[in-house]
Amino acid sequence: MNGRGKNRAFELTQEDDRYILEEQIEIAYDQVGFSVLGLLLGSAGVAAIYYPTGIFLEVIVWFLTLSAALAYRLFLLHTYNRHRDDYPLERWKMHYGIAMLASAVILGSSALYIFRLDSFVHQFYIIFLLAGVGAVASGTLASLPALSIAFLGILLAPIFLVMFFHDGILYQMMGFLVIVFFLLLVVVTKRIHLRIMETLHLKILYKKAADELYITDEYFETIFKEAPVGIFSYSTDLIILDSNAEMAALLRVDPKEMIGLDMKLSPDRSILHALSTILEGEKGSYDGPYTAMVNGQQLHIALKTTPLYDASGEIIGGVAIVEDVSERIKSEELMRYRANHDMLTNIPNRTLLMDRLEQAIARYRRNGDLAALLFMDLDHFKCINDSMGHHAGDMLLVEMAKRLRGICRELDMVARFGGDEFVMLLSDLGSDPRHAASDAELVAERIHEVLSHPFDIGLTEPLATSVSIGIAVVGHADQSAQDLLKFADSAMYQAKKEGRGTFCFYQEETNQWIKKRLLLENALRNSLKNGELEIFYQPIVEVKTKKIVGAEALLRWNHPQLGLMMPDEIIPIAEERGMIVSIGDWVMQEAFMQFRRWRDEHPNGKVLTHIAINVSAIQFRQKDFVEKVMGMIQNAQISPSMVEMELTESLFIDKIDSVIETMKRLRAVGINLSIDDFGTGYSSLSYLKRLPFATLKIDKGFVRDIMSDKDDALLIETILSIAQIFNLNVVAEGVEDIEQYEFLRQRNCDYYQGFLCSQPVPSKKFDSLLLENCKQMNEVAAS
Ligand code: C2E
Ligand code: CA
Ligand code: CA
Numbered sequence: 217m218n219g220r221g222k223n224r225a226f227e228l229t230q231e232d233d234r235y236i237l238e239e240q241i242e243i244a245y246d247q248v249g250f251s252v253l254g255l256l257l258g259s260a261g262v263a264a265i266y267y268p269t270g271i272f273l274e275v276i277v278w279f280l281t282l283s284a285a286l287a288y289r290l291f292l293l294h295t296y297n298r299h300r301d302d303y304p305l306e307r308w309k310m311h312y313g314i315a316m317l318a319s320a321v322i323l324g325s326s327a328l329y330i331f332r333l334d335s336f337v338h339q340f341y342i343i344f345l346l347a348g349v350g351a352v353a354s355g356t357l358a359s360l361p362a363l364s365i366a367f368l369g370i371l372l373a374p375i376f377l378v379m380f381f382h383d384g385i386l387y388q389m390m391g392f393l394v395i396v397f398f399l400l401l402v403v404v405t406k407r408i409h410l411r412i413m414e415t416l417h418l419k420i421l422y423k424k425a426a427d428e429l430y431i432t433d434e435y436f437e438t439i440f441k442e443a444p445v446g447i448f449s450y451s452t453d454l455i456i457l458d459s460n461a462e463m464a465a466l467l468r469v470d471p472k473e474m475i476g477l478d479m480k481l482s483p484d485r486s487i488l489h490a491l492s493t494i495l496e497g498e499k500g501s502y503d504g505p506y507t508a509m510v511n512g513q514q515l516h517i518a519l520k521t522t523p524l525y526d527a528s529g530e531i532i533g534g535v536a537i538v539e540d541v542s543e544r545i546k547s548e549e550l551m552r553y554r555a556n557h558d559m560l561t562n563i564p565n566r567t568l569l570m571d572r573l574e575q576a577i578a579r580y581r582r583n584g585d586l587a588a589l590l591f592m593d594l595d596h597f598k599c600i601n602d603s604m605g606h607h608a609g610d611m612l613l614v615e616m617a618k619r620l621r622g623i624c625r626e627l628d629m630v631a632r633f634g635g636d637e638f639v640m641l642l643s644d645l646g647s648d649p650r651h652a653a654s655d656a657e658l659v660a661e662r663i664h665e666v667l668s669h670p671f672d673i674g675l676t677e678p679l680a681t682s683v684s685i686g687i688a689v690v691g692h693a694d695q696s697a698q699d700l701l702k703f704a705d706s707a708m709y710q711a712k713k714e715g716r717g718t719f720c721f722y723q724e725e726t727n728q729w730i731k732k733r734l735l736l737e738n739a740l741r742n743s744l745k746n747g748e749l750e751i752f753y754q755p756i757v758e759v760k761t762k763k764i765v766g767a768e769a770l771l772r773w774n775h776p777q778l779g780l781m782m783p784d785e786i787i788p789i790a791e792e793r794g795m796i797v798s799i800g801d802w803v804m805q806e807a808f809m810q811f812r813r814w815r816d817e818h819p820n821g822k823v824l825t826h827i828a829i830n831v832s833a834i835q836f837r838q839k840d841f842v843e844k845v846m847g848m849i850q851n852a853q854i855s856p857s858m859v860e861m862e863l864t865e866s867l868f869i870d871k872i873d874s875v876i877e878t879m880k881r882l883r884a885v886g887i888n889l890s891i892d893d894f895g896t897g898y899s900s901l902s903y904l905k906r907l908p909f910a911t912l913k914i915d916k917g918f919v920r921d922i923m924s925d926k927d928d929a930l931l932i933e934t935i936l937s938i939a940q941i942f943n944l945n946v947v948a949e950g951v952e953d954i955e956q957y958e959f960l961r962q963r964n965c966d967y968y969q970g971f972l973c974s975q976p977v978p979s980k981k982f983d984s985l986l987l988e989n990c991k992q993m994n995e996v997a998a999s
Contacts, residue, residue, distance in 0.1 A: 228420070234305070236416045241308050243359035243412065248293040251356055252286045255319070258345050259283070262326060265341055271332050278326065285319040313363050320370035323349055327375035331382060346375055347397065354401040358408035365402055372398045446538035449524065452531060454479040454491055466540045469510045482509040487519055494523035494534035503541075516545040558632040560610055561617035569631035569639055573697040576643045581693050586645040588656040591686040591704035592620075592663065595716035596866070597636035598792060603833050604675060604870025609636075611673035612681065619666045623659070638683075639704070645689075652689050653721065660685045660719040675870060682717030684708055689721075709733065737789055739775060744802060748774050751806055752976035755985055756828065756947060757968050759961050764989055766860070767814075768828040768969060769807035770976045771799070791834060800835040804845065808852035808859070810979050815854070820986045828860040830892065833867045837874075842881045849887075856886035860911065864892050868903055876907060883908045890947070894935065904942050912939050916950020916970070923955050936963050 228236075259282050266275040292315055296308055327346060330339050350368055357364035372394055380391030440447055446463030450456050456477045464471035479491055484507040493500030500521040507514055518539045526532045556568035564572075576587035594600075594616070601609035613636065620630045620638060630640045642659060645652035663685060670678035686708025688700050703722035711720035743749050749771065756766035773781040790796040811827040835841065849856050861882065867875055879889055890911030891903075895918055904912075914935055921928045932948070939946045948960050951970030960968060974985055 228417075232420050235420065236413070237305050237309075239416050239419075240359040240412070241305055241312065244312055244357065244363075245293055245296050245308070247356040248289055251352065252289055254352065255323070255349065256283070256286055258348065259323075259326075262329075262341065262345065265338060266329070266333075269333055269338070271329065275329065278322065278329075282319065282322045285315065285322055289315045289319065309360070313360075313366075316357065316363060316367050317370060320367045324371045324374045327378045330375070330378055343375070346371060350397070350401050354405040355408055358405045359412050361405055361409040364405040364409075368398055368401050368405070443537075446540070447535060448474065448538070449533060449535045450479065450491065451533040452495060454488070457533065463538060466515070466538060467508045467510060468513055469508070473510055477509060479509070483507070484509070487517075490519055490521050491534065491536065494521050495531065497523050497531060499523075500534075515540055516542040558617075561614050561632050563617045563621060564629055564631040566631065566633050566639075569629060569633070569641060570697055570701075572629050572641055572643075573700065576641060577690060577695065577697055577700070579643070580690050584647040585643070586647060586649060586652040586690060588642045588645060588652060588659075588687060588689045589700050589704040590640040590642070590656065590660060590663070590719075591633075591688070591701070591708040592638040592640070592683040593686075593708050593712065594636035594638075595682045595684055595712070597681075599833060599866055600679070600681070600869075602837065603867065604679075608673055608675060608679075608870060612671055612679065615671050615673060616667065616681075616683075620663065623662050623666055639701075649689060649691065653687075656687050656689060657719070660687060664717065664719070676872070677869070679869065684711040684716055685719035686711055687719060687721045733789075736775075736778075736781075736785070737793055740773070740786065740789055740793070740795060743773055743775075744798060748776070749799065749802065750774055750978065751803060751810070752978055753807075753810070753982045754969055754976035755973050755982070756826070757973045759948075759957070759965050759968055763823060764973070764986060765967070766824060766826040766828060767811070767982065768862070768976070769803055769830070771803055771830075772976075787832065791832060796832050796834050797838065800832060801844070801848075804829055805848050805851070808848055808854055811858070812852045812854050814983075814986065818983060818986055820989060823986070823989070824858075826858050826860045826888065827854075828862055828890070830862045833864070836863065836867060836878065837871075841878060842885070845882070845887070846885060857888065860888045860890055862890050862892040862913065865894075865896070865903070868907070879908055890945075893949075895931065904938065904944070909944060911945040911947060913947045913949055919948050919950045919956055919960075919970075920952075922959050929959070932960075933963060936965060940964075 259279055263275055263279040266272050269275075292311055300308070323346065326342050330342050333339075350371055353367050353371065354364060357367055376391050376394040376398075379387050379394060382388075440458075440460050443460065444462060446460065446466040448456050448459035448463050456474050456479065459471060459474040461471055464474055467474070479488065482488070486504060486506055487502045490500035490502040500519075502517070502519045504516065505514065506517045506519075518541050519536055521534045521536045523531050524533045524535055556564060556571075558565040573587070573589065576585075579585045580587060594612075597609065597612075600612065613632070616638065617630070617632060620640065624630045624640065625642075627644055628640060628642050630638060633639050640659065640663070642656060645655050663683065667681065667683055670680040672678045686704045686706065688703035688707055690700055707720045707722035710723075711718045714720060750773070752770045752772050753767040754770060755764040756768060757763065758765045771783045771786060773786050775781050786799075787796070790799050807827055807829055811824065814821040814824055838844070845859075846856070849859060882889060888910040889908060890913055891909055892913050893915040894912050896915045912935070914932060918928045918932055918935075922932055923929075936946055945966045947967040947969060948956075948965050949969050951957055951960065951968040951972045953972060956970075957968065957972055977985065
């Protein structure tokens with residue numbers, strides 16, 4: 217505001233000129249009434265003193281003419297007052313001029329009477345009248361100087377002429393005096409005119425300044441009232457003088473409550489500095505939390521203050537502009553939270569964990585406080601996700617996060633690392649590495665314990681899972697957060713390798729193992745097209761006759777450097793890396809062809825009644841699985857009834873309906889289904905009744921100890937009797953010696969597989985097995 221409107225030179229606009237002219241005319245018309253009265257009296261005096269004289273008649277005519285002119289003036293004044301705005305200014309000016317000049321002519325002509333009578337009184341009276349009229353007119357007509365001068369000229373010309381042409385030098389001198397008098401009056405009229413014009417200009421100036429001031433004021437009022445920010449003014453002793461509605465709304469108080477508040481008494485002193493900065497003539501600002509004085513409202517504000525000056529430049533207080541930025545701060549906080557947390561489980565994410573890990577490492581470098589990282593990976597999560605759906609997978613992760621957080625100390629942190637990976641950071645483990653390691657071990661055991669209770673996530677049955685944990689303890693000042701993470705990760709892989717649901721500390725060897733695994737993944741990708749995959753076949757033997765009646769296809773990989781690789785190493789990688797379908801297809805195709813060749817070309821081939829294929833859950837859940845299998849069967853020209861598909865129980869934990877649907881379709885085309893590894897998985901007897909299985913395969917783990925472990929023996933007996941009830945064939949796996957065989961034979965087990973007959977062998981070797989048809993074993997049995 218300061219300086220606005222000051223020192224501004226006004227240019228006169230056209231409008232201003234009209235205004236001035238209007239004022240000039242107004243001034244002129246203004247004195248009409250008063251001058252008519254004066255003139256009327258003066259001229260009546262002339263008539264009166266000439267009354268007794270011989271030229272009375274002439275004078276009366278003169279008087280009447282003048283009266284008519286004056287009457288015209290009055291009429292003009294009257295119409296002007298009434299219809300001023302109906303006619304243009306120029307017309308009023310012209311008519312006025314005519315009226316004036318007309319009376320000037322008439323008045324001036326009175327000079328002709330001066331020497332008609334030889335009476336000093338009469339002469340004097342006329343001269344006096346003309347001088348008086350001239351003096352008055354020089355003032356009253358000064359607003360229109362040209363008219364004034366013309367008036368004076370016309371008024372005084374006759375008297376000048378009368379004097380000048382009268383006999384006698386004295387009269388001529390008086391004529392000159394008339395001219396001097398005229399010139400004096402012109403000067404007077406001009407000076408008065410200047411004054412009038414000056415006054416009019418000042419008036420315009422004043423009017424303009426007043427307008428501007430009004431606008432400025434209104435402008436300020438509008439800003440103050442309507443601005444979408446809180447504004448308040450305050451005195452130098454920090455007492456609020458005025459505040460706008462927005463300010464009151466922002467604090468959620470009545471506007472009246474604000475006025476008069478002494479900010480010095482505010483319990484929250486955070487804004488006082490910004491408020492009093494103005495006392496030094498400087499602007500102040502504050503950005504931060506503020507608790508309102510009146511109602512304790514918690515806000516986050518941005519405040520700016522500016523000093524206020526009076527006309528003499530003294531600081532008289534300040535204006536504060538306040539913005540409520542609470543919402544902005546809140547959403548910023550939310551953004552920050554989101555950037556640092558996992559949205560699904562609501563626990564910290566990788567970013568926040570890495571941050572904390574770096575802090576922990578810094579503490580270790582500073583004062584030797586140890587920290588440990590526990591890297592957890594949910595076992596079989598991909599399988600759970602694929603078979604039970606992502607929703608179930610998500611639920612499981614959420615529940616896991618809850619349990620993990622439950623056992624987390626306050627100074628520790630558990631974070632989700634993406635997918636099914638969680639990481640727990642243990643800080644401040646003291647300075648003894650052995651203590652730190654055993655602390656970490658205890659936590660790992662605790663983790664296994666809390667996760668060992670099955671999860672109820674709305675599936676048909678609670679879900680049991682486990683995690684593999686890799687532990688790395690910070691052990692060197694050079695180690696970075698990334699290093700430690702890598703170590704824990706590789707230890708986790710080691711743990712997985714040693715059997716799921718375990719934990720493992722980081723060791724150098726783990727690193728080597730990781731490298732190998734990466735190598736394997738890449739190599740496996742090329743194994744198919746490089747022809748490195750092979751199928752071994754293990755005979756399935758009929759217990760009663762000891763004859764080979766079938767074969768199970770088992771995958772092998774002839775790695776160029778690492779040699780023969782077993783499926784336990786191949787299948788998990790193939791499943792995780794999305795290669796299982798193509799490999800599985802290849803196994804089926806190959807096994808069917810081989811089976812057909814045995815049947816058609818081998819002399820004993822006809823004894824083979826079935827070929828067993830292991831099918832992984834991912835393979836089985838393909839939409840076009842049945843069609844694909846049928847295509848291969850037709851291609852190999854074998855009968856579907858000769859195909860046995862071995863499924864594991866992991867297939868039945870979710871989406872059971874679509875699984876059953878596929879199973880029924882396979883059954884409908886004649887393919888047989890068997891439960892592999894029966895007794896190990898999510899085993900439920902009810903499946904046996906509901907699902908169209910033909911065969912049940914007892915896991916080799918139970919067979920192994922039947923001679924030494926009574927429980928296992930009892931379990932096998934039970935399984936066998938159940939199978940009888942449900943009319944299922946039973947295959948015992950892993951039969952290695954004759955005692956086991958005898959045990960099974962006595963209990964009417966239908967088939968067996970195992971080293972007793974043969975290990976899985978290449979197809980060529982199987983050829984000779986078929987030829988001998990377990991001759992060796994039969995011999996052993998016979999002896
Ligand atoms: P599985 O279906 O239970 O296969 C039987 C496993 O037991 C085979 O292991 C076999 O070598 C082994 N075995 C057979 N007789 C004996 C014995 O008397 N004693 C002992 N200790 N073991 C015996 P292998 O070939 O290593 O296969 C391991 C697993 O890999 C298989 O278990 C099967 O689940 C899976 N697998 C193998 N080939 C395939 C395949 O083509 N596709 C899929 N999805 N899985 C496969
Ligand atoms: Ca099998
Ligand atoms: Ca098995």
